[in-house]
Amino acid sequence: MIAQETSLLQQTQIYAESLLKHLAVDYTYHNLSHTRAVVAFANEIADHEKLSDTDRETVLIAAWLHDVGYKEGCDNHEANGINIARPFLEKQGLSPKRIEEIEACIQATKMPQNPQGKRLPEILCDADLGHLSADDFLERSEDLRQEMKHTFEKISKKKWRKKTADFLENHHYFTHYGKTVLEPRQLANLEKLRQQLGDDDAEDEPKHGKHDKDKSDKDKSKHHKEQKDALNELSKEPDLPHPLSESKPADTVKKERKPERGVETMFRLTSANHFQLSSMADTKANIMISINTIVLSLIVSILARKLEEWPILTIPTVMLAVTCLVATVLSVLATRPNVTSGFVSREDIENKTANLLFFGNFHQMGLSDYEWGMRRMMDDSDFLYSSMIRDIYFLGKVLGRKYKLLRWSYSVFMFGLVISVIAFGIATYMSK
Template sequence: MNYLDLLEQVRAHVSGLFLSSTDKRLIYHNLEHTAQVVDAATRIAGFYRLSDQDFFIVSTAAWFHDTGYLTAVTGHEALGAERAREFLAGKDVPEDVQQAVSGCIMATMMPQKPANLNEQIVCDADLFHLGDQNFRERNKLMRKESEAFLGKEISKDDWKVKTIALLEAHQYHTSYAKEQQGPGEQSNLEELKTRLAAVKQEVLPVAEKLEVEPEKHKQKKKNQESRPDKGIETMFRITAGNQQRLSDMADNKAHIMISTNSIILSVVLSLLLRKLEDNPHLIIPTLILLIICVVTMVFSILATRPSLPHGTFSIQDIRDKKANLLFFGNFYRMPLPDYEAGMEQMMEDRDFLYGSLIRDLYSQGVVLGRKYQLLRIAYSVFMFGIIASVLAFMIAIAIVTL
C-alpha cells in the first residue's frame, strides 16, 4: 500500500472538512491547530524513525483527531475516530490500521492514557503547544473558543486557575517531548502562577492587566524570533527523516523486484527449459520471459548498489566551506586528527554548519532521484514484459493448436 499517496489524500480530505465548516466558534480547534499537531507528530515520529505504516497511523490520527469538533464538542474524540474509520474503510485500508488510528485518536481524551508509542506520540503532539513560546497566544484562543461554545464570558483569573491545573496535571509521554517541551511547559506554568499571584495582590502592572506585553518582554520575544535556530534544525531533521524513509521504501521495492524475478527465473530454468525440446514453439516466449526477468533484476540491483566517493577532503575544502563532513563517503580515508579539526571548525561556523546540512540533504535527494528513476524503469520493464510474455505464450499455443 502506498502510504505516502494515501496520506496526501488524508490531508486534502481533512483540510476540505475544516475549510467547508461554517461554525465560527472554532477559534482554536481549527485547521491551523490541526496542522500544528500534524507538524509536531511528524517531528516526534521522525525522531523515533517509525516504519511507513506507523508513520501513516500517527499522521492520519493527527489529521483526524479534532474533526469531531465539526459535529459536537462532547465526545469529539469518538466522532473524530469514526470519521477516520469511515474514510480509511473507503480507501480499503486494512482493519488493523483503522483500529490503530482510532486508538490514537481516542488516546487524546483527557486524562490521556496512551497504550503504545504511536498513541503517546499523538497525545504529546496534541498538547505540544503547552511547552511552546506561543503558548500564551494559543491559550487566549482556547479561552475565546470556550466562551463561544458556552455563550458566556470566562474571567481571565478563572481561566488561569484552570490552565494552571491542566499544566500541573499534565506530563509528556515520549522522551523526545519531555526533553524538547518539558522545560518550556514548566516555564509557562511558573509564568501563569506569577501573574495569578500578582493579580491577587493587586500589584500587576496596568500593561499586564490589559494583556499588553511590557517593552522588555517584547524585545526578548523579538530577539528570539530573529534567531529561528530551533525551527531550522527541525526543518533539517524532518527533511532528513523523510528522505531516509523514502530511501528505505526504495530499497524495499527493489528487494521485492529482485525476489520476484529470482523465483520466476528459478521456475523457468528448472521446469520450462527441460520441455523446450518437445515444445519448440515455446522457445521465443521463454526467451522473452528470461530477458525481462534479467533486465528487471539488473535495474533493481543498480538501484540498491552502493557507491563510494573518494573519501578524502583537503584543507582548502575546509577553508572554502565546501567539504561535507556529515557523509562518511567524504572522510572515511582521512586521518582522525584531520577529521576532528574539520568538524571543530564546522561546529564553530554557523554558515559552514548549515551549508554542510544543505549539501547533505541535496546529496541524499540526488541519490533518491537516481534510485527511483532506476526503480521506475525496472517496474515498467517488468509490467510490460510480463504482459508481452503472456501474450507470446498465448500466441505460440494458439498457433500450435490451429
C-alpha cells in the first residue's frame, strides 16, 4: 500500500489504470500488474531512503505513469508516456519544475537505465527492475518472454534463460536499499535460473555411442554457433521493449560498473605520492625555518651588540638578517594552512560538484548531512571517482603553491647567504 495517500496520487492512479486496462493483450508483462508492482517497490525503497513527502509523491506519480506510453506501442514508449502524462499533470496544477522531475524519472527508465546520479530517478529505476529480486521472478520472466514472442520475435526458453542470466550477472541497483537488500535476492534468483540452465544442458546431452563422438561434437559446435549468432542478432535490435534486449554488452557493463583494478591502483598510488610530496615539503620548510631562526637569534644576540665597535659590519649584518627573515617568512607561508568554509550544500551534492573526501569541505557540516552525502557518493560510481579526481587535482594545486614558495625561500637563502658572506669578507678586508 502507498504510504500517506494523497489526492494527487489517487487521481494519478485512476488515470494510469484507465489507460493500462485497455492495453493490447499481447503485453503480458508491461501491463497494469507490472505498474502496481513498480509502485509497491518504489514505495518500499522510498521508506528506506527516507524521502520527504513531496519527493515520495513525485516518485510514485512517475511510477504510475512510467509505462502508459505502451498505449501507443512499445517503440520509444518512455517519450510517448511523457507526452501522454504532461497534459494530465498540467491539468492537476503541478509546477513546471515538478513536471520536469517526474519526466526525468520516467525517461531514466529507458534501457540501458541512466538516472544520471539523481536520487529520484535512481529510485524509480530500481523499482522498475525490482522484479529481478522478487519471489515470482521466474514467472514474471516467462511473462516477458511471451510478450516478446507476440510483439517482437519468438525466442526459445533456453535462449531466453541464457540471455536473462547474462543480464542478471551484470545488473546492479543504484540505491543503497537496492544494493543491500534487493541485490542479494537478485543473486538468489540468478542461482535458480542457472539451475534451470543446467537442467536444459543435461537434456541436450548427445546420446550417441562412442563411434558417433566426432559427429556429435561437430553438431554440438554448430548448435552453439547458431545459438550465439541468434543471441548476437537479437542483442543488435535497437528498439526492443525489454531490458535484456537493450542492455549493453557484458564486458562494457562490467567496465562501467566495476573499473579495472589498474584504475583503483592509479588513484591509490597517486594519492600516496601526493601525500608523500606534501610531507617532504613540510620537512623542507621546517629545516629552513629552524636554520634561519637560529641565525637570526645569533645576529640579534651577538652581532648587533658588536656593531658599535665594528660599524663597517652593519651593511653585511643587515643583509644577512633580511635574508634569513625573508627565507623564514616564505617557508612559513608554504606551510601555513588555508581556512575554508567547511560546508557544502545538498544542492552541491545533488549536482555532484561537492568534494566530501577533503576535511576542509565538510568540517562545518552536520553528521546526518555528511553521512547522507557520503552514501550518495558511494551509490554513484561516477560521483565517487569524479570526487577522487577533484581531490587529487586540488591537492596538486596546494603542492604546487608549497613548492613554489619553498623554491623562493631556498633561492633567497642561497643567494642572500652568498652575498652576505661576500659583504662580510669585503668589510673585513676594508677594515684592515
